[in-house]
Amino acid sequence: MKKMYQKQPNRWSCFPTAVAIVLGINVQEIFTYLGHDGSERCWKYLNEPFCRRSFHQQEMVNFCFIRGYAMITICEHLAIAPQGSQDHYIFNNPEYSRYVKYHNGVLTGRTSRNIPHAAALLGGHVIDPTTGKIMEENLIIDQFHIIHKLDMS
Numbered sequence: 001m002k003k004m005y006q007k008q009p010n011r012w013s014c015f016p017t018a019v020a021i022v023l024g025i026n027v028q029e030i031f032t033y034l035g036h037d038g039s040e041r042c043w044k045y046l047n048e049p050f051c052r053r054s055f056h057q058q059e060m061v062n063f064c065f066i067r068g069y070a071m072i073t074i075c076e077h078l079a080i081a082p083q084g085s086q087d088h089y090i091f092n093n094p095e096y097s098r099y100v101k102y103h104n105g106v107l108t109g110r111t112s113r114n115i116p117h118a119a120a121l122l123g124g125h126v127i128d129p130t131t132g133k134i135m136e137e138n139l140i141i142d143q144f145h146i147i148h149k150l151d152m153s
Helices: 014-023 027-034 057-066 096-102
Strands: 069-075 077-080 089-092 105-111 116-122 125-128 139-149
Touching: 014 027, 014 057, 014 105, 014 116, 014 139, 027 057, 057 069, 057 139, 069 096, 069 105, 096 139, 116 139
Parallel strands: none
Antiparallel strands: 069 139, 077 089, 105 116, 105 139, 116 125
């Protein structure tokens, strides 16, 4: 994968831009494949950028797969609950730090201002699609989406 740091073209495209950064392609390739750029206003009663269609994780999984990559979602915290109960038990994924240390992918979570955000993790560096540079703001991570080249032979 070649380095191709880039800025997201709009406020709702951090996830596909982070995927593009990891894959070393222009985010426009993802928009072309999907047939949309996430800009459709689906919820007119919400403020920007939350009123926009944006992107579903499965769209990125599909795009990666047709390009010969697997997107594997790893959660930092795991929760279990008895069926039909509101009670749940949360515990740390013991392998999470190893996944983040040795793999490239996309981190998803929230900024310190509680805004949903995604960033690329490439070669141990967190690249912010907002700036196209190494991320300076803390990201409260919910999931790490490993992007791994498949052996298609």
